[in-house]
Amino acid sequence: MSIKTYSQAIKDVIAEEMRKDDAVFIMGEDIAEAGGIFTCTKGLLKEFGSERVRNTPISEAGFVGAGVGAASCGLRPIVELMYMDFAYLAMDQILNQAAKIRYMFGGNVKIPMVIRGQQGIGRGNAGQHSQSVESLFMHIPGVKVVMPSSPSEAAGLLRTAIRDDNPVMFFEHKALYATKGEVPDDPEYSIPFGKANIIREGKDATVICSHLYVQKALNEAEKLAKKNIDIEIIDPRTLIPFDKTTIIKSVKKTGRAIIVHEAHKIAGWGAEIAATIMEEAFEYLDAPVLRLGAKHCTLPFNLGLENAVVPQQEDISKAVKKTLYIS
Amino acid sequence: MITEIIMPKQGLQMTEGAITKWLKNVGDDVKNGEAIIEIETDKAALEIEAQGDGKLLKKIHDEGETVAVSKVIGLIGADTDDISKYDTEPISESKPDTKNAVIENTLKSSMPQNSNGRIFITPRAKKLAIDNKINFSNITGTGPNGLIIEKNITPSLLNKESFLAFKGIRKTIAERMIESQNTYAQAYHKISINMNSIINLRESLKKSNINISYNDIFIKICSKALLENPILNSTLENDRIILKHYANIGFAVAVDNGLFVPVVHNAETLSLEEISNKSKNLIKKARNGSLGIADFSSGTFTISNLGMYDLDEFTAIINPPQSAILAIGAIKKQVVAINDEVCIRPIATLCLTYDHRIIDGAPAAAFLKRVKELSEMKTGGAL
Structure with a gap:
């Protein structure tokens, strides 16, 4: 085990996988000499050279498309988006090309590509640089959607993503890069997709969350425990594929579920999970499934206002108590 | 190959049956x-046998x-069989031919409801x-607007109130008893009997290893008395009273x-020993729920014996369409006057x-x- 930051963990896995497999390369804006604006590629240029660590023009449609081409020809590109918000520029490449090619060519062409980058609040980056866009990619079949919430999760899930033969949208969170945690030193350490992580076991309510809200939920769990309220916290890790089994089992036990995400509440992934719970565990519910998500409002530049839009840590306890009919 | 498990039609009146127990699990x-x-059914409990080999693939109910008669209850077959067409058998599709067309959930239908007809839980x-078979209709909910929530279903309720499903056999008995009370002009006669002879008869047969019950003896006695008094062995049908010159004697057997x-x-036409063998067999079948339709059809008279509960005497309600029923109390030693002498005799009323x-x-x-x-x-009287 080593203590690493989230960004270090990501950089190390990229380097390890590039060492092991010549087909793996990385490209993106300012990733070579600059090492990426969040240092996730720092030092890679020196070790692997400019053929495998490539700066790109400011054209997401262009270089994501190049990634799809490279992947279809046998390489394993890691494409870094400086902000995941910029994926909008490459939507056709991602959802119409990468997501569909393997299917439409009868399985003869694979797209082993990772599109990774950061998103979310925390730096006052305003409306076009602070969104949480993962829900958009869940709707179209063909891409996997990954949400690491700690350094070790980032390491284990990124390795699985790079080795996956399908396009993976790998959503990092900008406010997690500096967080530290233990990461296994094993260069084969990986976390399978579709296996949720039970962060904390509890019996009274299930809180399903990812990214920043995992730690926030843990903080609230301690406060709630003092009031004899024992919550279970589950991080789905990957939204596509989704580990329905673990969540349904938990809700059958607790009878209450709260989904917390930074993405907008309306049509966010919390709605998908809430609906699934009602379809499969309706008779086990003692209260409506609650969702906490960002207000239907563009993320503001002002940091104070930014916080006013997304769910706050205390909102988790309020929601838990609401499902328990405790005021 | 998929073999369907079908709700069978047992007797003309049967329109639906309730599933009391699955004896197999899926797989x-x-x-x-x-x-x-x-x-x-409303008359009997019975087991359904599989009509083919394989695995139990699905319990549809x-x-x-x-479930209405002739509807599919479950499926037997191989793992490879495609049972997707059975996934959503719409309840509304069922077409039972009579008034009992609605398939209802036992528990839900027997659950009392408040005056608004809706319980918020x-x-x-x-x-x-x-x-836990807890009757929740009278529970005060502590959720918003009186919503009954999990914590309101407390263990202490477990023993205070419970409910039984009111359908099947229970419902049929209720309907028949009400029909009897509302239709028949029920009157009562009582008589005390010195049981000495009957007791002696039983004892002497016991010595020959023949075990007969008091019930068997009264069945025999009544069969003789009924043929001599056929009006007691009759049925009223529209404008005529049907007198029956044979004695099909029913006897009540309590079950859960x-x-x-x-x-x-x-x-x-039967000897006491034959009656005894038949009644033993019928009691066994009643207790394990395997009575067939023929076993409880066409009775002409009924005997109910609660002597084992030490009752002095009791009255019974006539079992339609019969016209009389005999209720037998316990045999108790009583002081009686015989030939102006005070004697002690075993008496049953x-x-x-x-x-x-x-x-x-x-x-x-x-x-x-x-x-x-x-x-x-x-x-030994008629024997």
């Missing part, structure tokens, strides 16, 4: 002819559900209540959640309920007197 191997499910609390009245047919629309007091009394005579005959 279990099933052999042709093996009992796979227990059902209860669960325990507690009521969370799904979890409802499941908990139903699983109800009672059965299996019938010893043509008791007048019989109470006859008869339909005064067609049976007057005198013939009913004559019948009872004849039963008394036959019972008290030193030689």
Whole structure:
């Protein structure tokens, strides 16, 4: 085990996988000499050279498309988006090309590509640089959607993503890069997709969350425990594929579920999970499934206002108590 | 190949049956002819046998559900069989031919409702209540607007109130008893019998290793008395009274959640030992729920014996379409006057309920007197 930051963990896995497999390369804006604006590629240029660590023009449609081409020809590109918000520029490449090619060519062409980058609040980056866009990619079949919430999760899930033969949208969170945690030193350490992580076991309510809200939920769990309220916290890790089994089992036990995400509440992934719970565990519910998500409002530049839009840590306890009919 | 498990039609009146117990789990191997499910109709409980080999692939209906005759209850087959077409068998598709067309959930239908007809309870609390057979209609909910929530279903409720499903055998008994009370002019006669002769008869047979019950003896005695007094053995049908010159004598057997009245047919032609063998077999079948339709059909008269509960005497309600029923109390030693002497004798009190629309007091009394005579005959009476 080593203590690493989230960004270090990501950089190390990229380097390890590039060492092991010549087909793996990385490209993106300012990733070579600059090492990426969040240092996730720092030092890679020196070790692997400019053929495998490539700066790109400011054209997401262009270089994501190049990634799809490279992947279809046998390489394993890691494409870094400086902000995941910029994926909008490459939507056709991602959802119409990468997501569909393997299917439409009868399985003869694979797209082993990772599109990774950061998103979310925390730096006052305003409306076009602070969104949480993962829900958009869940709707179209063909891409996997990954949400690491700690350094070790980032390491284990990124390795699985790079080795996956399908396009993976790998959503990092900008406010997690500096967080530290233990990461296994094993260069084969990986976390399978579709296996949720039970962060904390509890019996009274299930809180399903990812990214920043995992730690926030843990903080609230301690406060709630003092009031004899024992919550279970589950991080789905990957939204596509989704580990329905673990969540349904938990809700059958607790009878209450709260989904917390930074993405907008309306049509966010919390709605998908809430609906699934009602379809499969309706008779086990003692209260409506609650969702906490960002207000239907563009993320503001002002940091104070930014916080006013997304769910706050205390909102988790309020929601838990609401499902328990405790005021 | 998929073999469907079908709700069978047992008797003309049967329109639906309730599933009381699945004897197999999904995935279990099933052999042709093996009992796979227990059902209860409004008359009887019975087991359904598998009509093919394979695995139990699917339970389309669960325990507690009521299913119309000829509907598919479950599926037997191989793992490779495609059973997707059975995934959503719409309940509205069922076409039972009579008034009982609605398939209802046992528990839900028997659950009392408040005056608005709607109880607000969370799904979890409802499941908990139903699983524990807790009647939740009177619980005060502490959720918003009185919503009953999980914590309101407390363990202390477990023993204070519970409910039983009111359908199947129980419902049929209720309907028949009400029909009887509302239609028949029920009148009562009582008579005390010196049981000495009958006790002696039983004891002497016991010495020859023949075990007969008091019930068997009264079936024999009544069969004789009924043929001599056929009005007691009759049925009112529209503008005529049908007198029956044979004695099909039913006797009440208590079972969980109800009672059965299996019938010893043509008791007048049977020896006491034959009656005894038949009644033992019927009692066994009643207790394990395997009585067939024929076993409780066409009774002409009924005996109910609660002597084992130490009752002095009791009255019974006539079992339609019969016209009389005999209730037998316990045998108790009593002080009686015989030939102006004070004696102690084993006495049982019989109470006859008869339909005064067609049976007057005198013939009913004559019948009872004849039963008394036959019972008290030193030689073992009619036997």
